[in-house]
Amino acid sequence: MNPIYADLVASLNPKQQSYVNLQLPDPYNGEYLLSVFHLVPEGKLNILQAAAETAAESSTGTNFKVNTETPFSKTMNALVYKLDLEQNLVWIAYPWRLFDRGGNIQNILTYIVGNILGIKEIKALKLLDVWFPSSMLEQYDGPSYTLDDMRKYLGVYDRPILGTIVKPKMGLTSAEYAEVCYDFWAGGGDFVKNDEPQANQDFCPYDKMVKHVKEAMDKAVKETGRNKVHSFNVSAADFDTMIERCEMIVNAGFEPGSYAFLIDGITAGWMAVQTLRRRYPGVFIHFHRAAHGAFTRPENPIGFSVLVLSKFARLAGVSGIHTGTAGVGKMKGTPEEDVVAAHGILYMRSKGHFFEQTWTKIPENDKDAMHLVSEDSAHHVILEEDSWRGVKKCCPIVSGGLNPIRLKPFIDVMGNVDFITTMGSGVHAHPGGTKDGAKALVQACDAYLNKMDIAEYAREHSELAQAIDHFTKAQKDAM
Known part of the structure; x- marks a missing residue:
């Protein structure tokens, strides 16, 4: 691993670590909605810490590690899987099983651009692109009359x-x-x-x-x-x-x-x-x-x-x-x-x-x-x-x-x-x-x-x- 990335990973607390995997084997395996954010941290957090907090708040977590999480709930954690330090870009993978299985768009957006846009640990957070796997597309309506x-x-x-x-x-x-x-x-x-x-x-x-x-x-x-x-x-x-x-x-x-x-x-x-x-x-x-x-x-x-x-x-x-x-x-x-x-x-x-x-x-x-x-x-x-x-x-x-x-x-x-x-x-x-x-x-x-x-x-x-x-x-x- 790049030494800079190793230092960033070493800076994570135990809660943040569970929302980061910079060696995620295959983000395109159909399990994840993929996203790219432009992110600028606020205060004392470095970019990976802020990205981990973003992944936590926009999936299963909150500001502290809780005792009520289960082995299964951890599998629903969003994962920071890639960084671009020069452009302040972070890639986050969301297990799409997190989302309401009724094909509910507001539910997805409540996660990925909901509460997270208001947390004080970030100065800039903009979702620039998303990717939907074919396994997820099956669950949603898509246009009918075109x-x-x-x-x-x-x-x-x-x-x-x-x-x-x-x-x-x-x-x-x-x-x-x-x-x-x-x-x-x-x-x-x-x-x-x-x-x-x-x-x-x-x-x-x-x-x-x-x-x-x-x-x-x-x-x-x-x-x-x-x-x-x-x-x-x-x-x-x-x-x-x-x-x-x-x-x-x-x-x-x-x-x-x-x-x-x-x-x-x-x-x-x-x-x-x-x-x-x-x-x-x-x-x-x-x-x-x-x-x-x-x-x-x-x-x-x-x-x-x-x-x-x-x-x-x-x-x-x-x-x-x-x-x-x-x-x-x-x-x-x-x-x-x-x-x-x-x-x-x-x-x-x-x-x-x-x-x-x-x-x-x-x-x-x-x-x-x-x-x-x-x-x-x-x-x-x-x-x-x-x-x-x-x-x-x-x-x-x-x-x-x-x-x-x-x-x-x-x-x-x-x-x-x-x-x-x-x-x-x-x-x-x-x-x-x-x-x-x-x-x-x-x-x-x-x-x-x-x-x-x-x-x-x-x-x-x-x-x-x-x-x-x-x-x-x-x-x-x-x-």
């Missing part, structure tokens, strides 16, 4: 799904809200979503909003000949109200596939997220991540990364989650963070910050598993007839400061078109209004598909020309 299902319903296969967030985010009446939806759909858009605070406000009663959106959708579908989708925020104060809103939508006459259920996953909680997945497996479950920045922003030393949040959303069964604009839009984020997260939930095999995750439930070296990965890499639809073999994809949803002139730059950074973009002011700030904003977005996408510069394409498309002029000036003014 991006592929939405593509099939919309008849859209070779481009992003083009969406909007109704703006202003609050203050429109039910009829005014539906009018904005209609204008976007009539202009050629695919997908409209409630903004994350939308609920049952007195000026926009929920039942009337649902009714009018249905009428607006019917009119737009009849006029355009294309299916449309609306994502309704069903987040509520209690379980019964959430389900009541879901049932209101289900019974409003919408065609299956034409609606999604949006849940403010962090503020509403993982129980609400998983309830929707289990109650409504045939509905696109849309995870809005409001409040995630408190945990994920790079300058925050405490919390978890966008990748970790996104991986747990896929494990929970979310159909799509917001993953950021990779620095192209207005939200904080970089390609290293946002694109890695998007790819981490989209593909059957993807490289995270530290782990390569394969979302197969069968052995990675099984010929059928390898075929799934190959088909997925070739952008073929997988897991339609063999869902037991893996966890289905989760769709990146991209919003926050995008507009038609930023569509291609984001696609270039993303590296694919497998996402839903939901532009708010990028559509509604168009000089010609929402319908022309939608047309400009469609035209920008057409320019991309035709491999044409948008300025050249705009010569014969006035809505796109207006958008380019308006947003170019707006971006200069904002600088």
Whole structure:
């Protein structure tokens, strides 16, 4: 053993020793959820002592050794199994049998980013990446209704799904809200979503909003000949109200596939997220991540990364989650963070910050598993007839400061078109209004598909020309 590591191990007290094994034979043997934390100790503890305290507090232990532990309970101890002293990184292996066998995401997070984030022995503790063994994936739901299902319903296969967030985010009446939806759909858009605070406000009663959106959708579908989708925020104060809103939508006459259920996953909680997945497996479950920045922003030393949040959303069964604009839009984020997260939930095999995750439930070296990965890499639809073999994809949803002139730059950074973009002011700030904003977005996408510069394409498309002029000036003014 490296002499530095030997000195660190020698510094451990008996309790801490039981949460450290720097020679763990095979962390990838299927018994463990693996994790990587950035950790900076506080006070007198060295990094290994602080890591041991972290492993204890986030699994079986507390601040002192107790007399009630048993030989079996010790097998449930989380284990620090690797260190990077230069970057203050620690690897911890959690026996996944610790976790509620009901496929309970909140239970896992209560362990690994729960109480532990508040202990005084640490100055910085951020969960950067996690790895799930196939033996664990079997216990969790994974997505049911996916991006592929939405593509099939919309008849859209070779481009992003083009969406909007109704703006202003609050203050429109039910009829005014539906009018904005209609204008976007009539202009050629695919997908409209409630903004994350939308609920049952007195000026926009929920039942009337649902009714009018249905009428607006019917009119737009009849006029355009294309299916449309609306994502309704069903987040509520209690379980019964959430389900009541879901049932209101289900019974409003919408065609299956034409609606999604949006849940403010962090503020509403993982129980609400998983309830929707289990109650409504045939509905696109849309995870809005409001409040995630408190945990994920790079300058925050405490919390978890966008990748970790996104991986747990896929494990929970979310159909799509917001993953950021990779620095192209207005939200904080970089390609290293946002694109890695998007790819981490989209593909059957993807490289995270530290782990390569394969979302197969069968052995990675099984010929059928390898075929799934190959088909997925070739952008073929997988897991339609063999869902037991893996966890289905989760769709990146991209919003926050995008507009038609930023569509291609984001696609270039993303590296694919497998996402839903939901532009708010990028559509509604168009000089010609929402319908022309939608047309400009469609035209920008057409320019991309035709491999044409948008300025050249705009010569014969006035809505796109207006958008380019308006947003170019707006971006200069904002600088």
